[in-house]
Structures are given as structure tokens and as C-alpha cells.
Amino acid sequence: MATKSAASERAESFLETSGQFRLGALVTESSHPRSKGLSQSARASVADGLAILFDIDRDVVAAYEAWSRSPQPGRVAAAVLNSLRRGGRVFFTGCGATGRLSIQLDAIWRAFWQQYNGVGGERAAETWEDRTRSVMAGGDYALIKSVEGFEDLVSFGRKQIADLGVGPDDVVLAITEGGETSFVIGTAWQGLEAGARVFFVYNNPDEVLRAHVRRSRDVIDEPRIEKINLTTGPMAITGSTRMQATSIELAAMLTILEMVLRSLLGDESLAARGVAGAGAVPAEMREGLEAVQTALASHSLRSALAALVEAEEATYRSGARMSYLAGALGIDVLTDTTERSPTFCTPSFKKWDDERAADSWSFLFTPVAATADAWPALLRRSPQTIEWSDEDLERLLDPDTARRQSHVLREIGHSELMRFRIGLDGLASRPVRHGDGMTLVSSAADLHLVEPASATFAALMAGARAAGADTAMVAVGSAAEVERLQASAACRVADRVVALAVPGTRFLLDPLARVGVKMLLNALSTCTMVRLGRVLGNRMIWVVPSNLKLIDRSTRYIVDLAGVSYEQACHALFEVIEYVEPRRRAGQAYPAPVGVATMRLRHGINLEEAEARLLQELG
Template structure:
């Protein structure tokens, strides 16, 4: 199929994915120029990020009355012997899996909280392109897990418009006697006017809604940051039955941490990559899923080569970083240890090449991954150690080390703080590598309709800054032309921008 036909096909449905009016898709005024700050003033960059992260906890505190009712509903299902299902796509899918893992590792009853993400567990480590665009896939995965009348679904979507999640929540409302919850981070009025499928959910009396609007993201459109953090915080608060005092304690902990401790790690890791080296994150089963989440989400956000399937002696290409689960021998044991359960894959005939269990096991995250990487990567590999010992979080890279005391804090709190630290760290590392401009993701990978729209909008913003006016349609055709021969790690925003500017110079 030619690029023109593909572009036309997208344009025919693009009205369903034009999301530029949503707050989660807009530029944050406090982080304009973040790329320059990451290179020239890390202190200011870290200060801006911390202020925004604290704002999201204030949002959770402001919403405590609604969150309390949400928690009561969740606890009622658990007390009656029902199960709570969590689902999402991309970042919200990973936070759903993380919450199930934290539940399993916290001594709670296994099997009472279940999670699934678009594409199954394989999508945790490698994005499954276009999967989230299919509402029927959401319904299908929910059904495959045996969702029934006594169960409750918590459907989690940063923007509030993801077709996969909408498909799952609409299906759940017809199966269970417990009305499902729909969690999202944009205002109802704008969401309803911009996206018809969202309007249907918001107007459905059989679905309970919880709006957790946090405003713009630190990095424009990068909902792996504030949006997914507040969604993880609030959903975790509900399934563990935690109160407002727990949220206040979490905020106090974040306030007490000087994010400047990250400076030496940010500089060192970015310098390693500039020297053609790589980083293997060594961690334990207690923290593994949060470390894996941040490292894998760098790929779609910044158009990096994703984690390689390192079952081969010499992979053709490989990622900048990888994960090694300390003390776990073999991929199968490592994955079970990381998830706190056996992996769940999709063995569907039409998707199994991408979603099957045997593919997941080709990503060997066991204790041998550092030595494997050292054998086939051209540059030197460095160990970034992240461990939890006696409720003390330990970070070390090269000669740098830091310890954060989490005495009297639960595992959920530790994971939330670690998520914020890692998201901040990786975003500023990528800024130093030039993987975004100002606070716009110029290296975003357009792997689904939502991201195609986002890519087009970013190109239009940059063209306008240069005094060039082009239509949405013109940019769309040029983008698909560039996509036709692009490599996985090409900066398609920049390549398309250069092509358009070159044609008018």
C-alpha cells in the first residue's frame, strides 16, 4: 500500500483522534525550554519537575471525597469475594500490571487483583503497534480472563479516549453487577466535545467516572509521567484501602527528597550513551517492574531502539539500556519473579507472532543479561544498581551512590516515589541527548492513530514557529511519505519538518 493511500486512510478516521485540545496533549508553561535546561541548568529543570509532581499529589488530595467513594466500592467487592480487574494501554497498562505486582508482593491474597494491558504481558517490554486502536480487543482480553458478574473493572486511560480501554469498560458494564470505573485525566467538557467515543462513556449511567485532571505534562503529551502517576496513586489507594493521611505522608516524603541527587546520575548516563556505551539496570524482584516500566517506555517516547530479543548470540540491533533481575536464573524464572505470578500472554491466532509467551521469553531479563549484553554490544556496558534493602532505596552508577530511607513506608509508596525519580531521570537524560526540543517530543514514534495525530500537530507547531503555514492534510501526506522508508529510531517529526522546509526554500 502506498504512503498516499495510507495517509488517506488515516485522514478518513482522523477526526476520531484529533486530540490537540486535551490538556494532556498541550505544552506545560513551566517546562518550556526544558531541553536547554537539561543541558545547561539541571537544578532548574529538576526544580520545575518536582513542583509539577507535587501539584499532582495536591490534585489527589483535592479529590479525596470522590476517591473515598471509589475506595469503598473497591473494598466492598474484595470483601464479598469478588475480583478487581485493572486495565490500560501503554503507560496505563504498565501501571495496571505494576499495581497487581505490588499487590502480590505485599502479602495480599493473590488472584484477587488481576491486570491486563493492550497486547498482554509482552506489551510490558515491547510496544504492540496499533493494538490500542481496537475496542474489540479490550472486550476480548477481558472475556479471556473470565471476568464475571461479581467482578469489578477499573478501566484506566490517561487521556480518556483510548478505544481499547473504552471497549473493555463498555463490555464490563454489561457483564458485571458492579458498575465499572473509568479513570481519566482530562476535563469532561473538552473530552466530550472532542471525542465521540469518550462522550458515550461519560454519558453512560452504567459506568462510574473518576476525573483526575492534572493539566499539561512535563513533556508535552508524555502521559507516562504525571497522568500515569496520579492514576497509579489513586487506583493503588483504592485497592489497598488507604486514606488521606497516606497521601499526605507520600507528599511529605517527596518534599523531603532533594532531586538534585539525580544530577550525577543524569550526567553520567547521558555521557555513557554519547560515548557509544550502554547501561544495564540491575535490580531485584521487589522493584523490577517499576524499573522495567521506565526503561521500556523510553523507546516509544523518544524513538529509541526497543529492548532486543536477546535469545540470539548477536542481535542485529540493540537498545541503549536493558534490565537484569539479580539472582534470577533463566528468562522464565525472571519473568515470574518480576510479575509475582506466571506471565499471561495472548495466544490468539491473529496476533500470536507479536503477543505469544514464547516471544516474551526471548527477552531475557535474568541475572545473565549483563554478561550477554557485554558479549554482543560494541560499546562498554555499565551497571546501574537499584535495590531495596531494609526499606532503604539504594542507587549506584559508576562511582556515584545515593540512599533514600523509606522506613515506615509501604511498598506502594516506594514504587510511586521510584517512578517519579526514574521518569525525571530518564526524561532529562533524553533531553541531554537532544531527543526533544523545548518540551516537545520531536522523536515521538507514530505507532498508532493517536500518535500519528500527535506527530502531525508537533510538526505544525514547529512550522508555525518558523513562519510557515501548512494544513493538517499536507503535513499528514508528507509524514506518511517519510514513514515509508524510515528506520525505527528516526526522528520523524524532524525529518518531516526538514522535508517540508526544504521543498519551499
């Protein structure tokens, strides 16, 4: 009897045990009818491709409109406010895109208090700044690179939030785009058992989740957990919940935080700032989001952004690299650039001293000299990495899984995070070269970095241009702020400029700029990857199958593209996963597993031939 290969055994194990991770029935996993021809449209006209993406962002505005008119924003804000006044904390939990969102929300809250100079002064800031927590599956390391084994385990979610001491005075906002992420569900159950007030935030209809995903049904049917359903519909890129699902979650969570903040500051402080009370926030956000979406969809912005897409595409096609600069919007830019790797199978951020790994296509540099200081400046707190022991793993997992996961843990600690040199010291190991690209993403808070010519970002942009790099600037803010940014020394050395003017309202946390720049960057990176052949129709065929949900999604893609059964597609996928695994673990470039499996099944060829055929067809 022939011995089964490791790939065959892994495929059969998945098919036997992963029924609850077959998620094709979920709305977030379905194809959006308005983007079915995205790859063809974007290849013919970048501006037309962008129009499709921004048109689907209207689904976010429509869903927010309905949610914001309900009693729920006020009810959730009141629960958070009561918790804080009792001395409690607010936990944002998530995985993947929502994990990065949890870190972003924590940083936005802390940034406000670190710069606060209003009523109560330093005492008020000290009281409120350290009252939020982010719980990202895999810790802060996962902000840069997805961490294997965390998303699929309820026990890991339980442990991570328990390690932070969640208790009865706290609020937990458990955020999962699809409503089915095991890690996030684990944080919700742990919070509930600890006596915290728990809210479950998700983007699929209750009836669909209840019918198809038991772990989701258990949460939805638990009366002590309040549900915040933010369903917008299918994603612009099938299954890519980093887009519309996370956009509306960002808008909704910032609405709640803005309401809480205005209540904490009180009438005297708000009057001094010319800011309305907490109750005005949902209506202000509704009006503002409509204006942001209109600005993004405008011909002028799409034309400017299309030029940036074409420039970035040309950079990658020539084998050159992109460097992004960001200050106040650093975490926003980092989120989009790091999400490109699992979504489109591009090389992930490279550690400065890793000689084996492929060069990252893009990288972020912040205006802080040393990386050891740049990370706390970006996060607005000390980094929080996972430092579990082997004994911890043995208490949570079976022996074989614990041994495998132990290797993962050694790669995601604090010292490993510091090897991603996002400070200015990182430029020594990744200098800007002729043919590279440099894009600065700036807001009004960065004016001191872009003017005068000797300012940090202005000097870096001028140096990049002198080295023969293509330079660009994205300016975000009110019309007056954008005008000042466009008049800066940094802008004068930019080959192209994209200006996004958001309504000049008096928000305290600048939510419109954060949602607007997210949508803009999502469209930039997505359209660039579409142009590079990483999307077929509206399917991200280069997705990295790094967890059970993505293995299922990849398998379904192969079924559609190769016309085979789910079982055949799954076996073919695991063969390719095994084939590319050495390159993936070394951080080297490797082909799309979905694409290679599809070529192998379509043409009856071996893996090496399938890889060559895929690259040939993609040009």
C-alpha cells in the same frame, strides 16, 4: 494519471477516518507553560532541568490532595472490598503506560500476599492473592514493547477482558490517561455488559472530552459507570502521559488497594503491625506525597541525580550501553526503561538471539538465574500473553486488517517474551563492557542482594566496575532503610549514589516508595533524553507514531515546527514512516519521523538529505 504512493494513501485514509483521534484540544495533549523552555534549561544545567520536572510533579500532589479529601476513595474501596468478599476479582485495564500500571498494581497486590505471615497465615494468602487481574493491551509482551493494532480497537479490549471471564461479582478499574483510549473503553463496556461494577479512571476534564471525543462522551454519560477524574493539567513533556497522569493514577489506585487491604486484615492484624485503619489512608498519603515531592525537589537530591543524568548521557554518546539491576522494584524500573523507546525513539529491548536488531540502549537484569523463572518472579504470576488464532481475528476484523494483525500476533506470544532474557542468564549475551554503565535501583527488600560483597547485586556491581563500567546506585526507602543500603557492599563500589528517603510510615503496600521512584526514574530518563536532543522545548519530537493518537500528535508537532497545514504535515509524516519502516521492523536504529519530516518541509530536500540534516543539527 499518476498512481498514489502507499504513504499517500495511508495519509488520506487517516485524514478521512480519524477525526475522533485528533486530540489537540485535550489538556493532556497541551503544552505546560512551566516547561516550555525545558530543553534549553536542561542543556545549560541538568539540575535546573530536573527542578522544572519536579516542580510540575507538584500538580500531582495538588490534584491528589483534592481527590483524597472527596468521598470517592472510600466509596471505591468499599466497592472493591465488597466484590472480594463475595468471591469476585479486581481487573485493572490499561494501554501503554496505564497498561504497564495495571501489571504493576497486580504485581504489588500479589507480592504482599506471597510474603504474608500474619493472622490467618497461608489460608488468608491463598484466599486473597489471586484476586487481581491485569489487562494490558497486547498482553504481558507489551510491557516490553508496544504492540501494534491493539490500542485503537474497542473490540480487542472487549475480547481480552472477556477471555479472563469478567463477571457480575467483579470490579473493573478501566484506566486511560487521556480518557479516550479505545481499547480501555472496550474493557469498560465489556465489564458493564458482564454485570461487573465499572470505574473509569482518566485525566482530562469531562467537558473537554465530551465536546471532542464521542467514545469518551458515551462512557462519561453512562450512569452505571462511575468516573474517577484525576486531571492534573498538561504533562511536563507535551503529551507524555507516562509522567504526571500515570503518577497520580498510581497514587490513587494504591490508595484504594491499601484501604482494601487494611479492611481485609482487620483490627487485630493491623494493631500487631502498628497500622491505622483504612480510613486513615488518604490523609497518610497526602502527607507522605508532600514529603516525597519535597525530597525530590531538594538541592541535594537534584545534584546527585544530575550527576547520574550526565553519566548516562555520556554512556549513550560514546555508543556504550546501560544495564539496570533491580529486585523488589524490578517492574518499576522495567516500566521506565521500556517506555523510553516509544517516547524517544530509542532501540527497544533486544531479544538475546536477534542478530539483526540494534543494541538496546538500556536493559534490565533481575536477581533470578534463569529467564524462565525471572519473568514469573517479576510479575508475581505466570506471564499472560496473547495467543489468539487467525479465526479469532477474522471474527473481530475485516479480512485485510485481520491478515496484517496475524503477523503481529506471531511476534507477541510466550515464546517471544522469553527471548527477552531479564534473568542473570541474559548477561552472557549482553556482558558489561568498558565504558558501559550499570545502575542498581534498590529498596529495603533488596538488602540480602547488596550485602555482603558476595551477594548477587554487590558482586555484579563490583564486576562491572572492574570491567571499566560506570556504576551507580539508587536507594529508596525510609531514612533508616536508605542508611542501611548506603552502608552495603554494593554501594561501596558505586561511583555515584542517589538516595530518596520517603516517610517511614507503616503502609502495607509501600505506595510512597513506588510513586517516589517512578517520579525519580521519569525525571532521570526524560532529562537524559532532553540532553541528547530528543526533546525540543517541551515536545518529544522523537515520539514513535505507532497508533492513531500518536500519529495525530506527531502531525501536530510538524505543523508547529514546519509552519505547514495539518494535511501537508500528515502526508509528510507518512512518507517518513514508510521510509523508516524497514529499519523499524528489523529492530534497527532509525531517525525521528517528526524530525525528518520537519527538515524535509523546511528545506525542500529529499528524505535522505532530511535525515542527514536532522542528525547534523542534533549534533
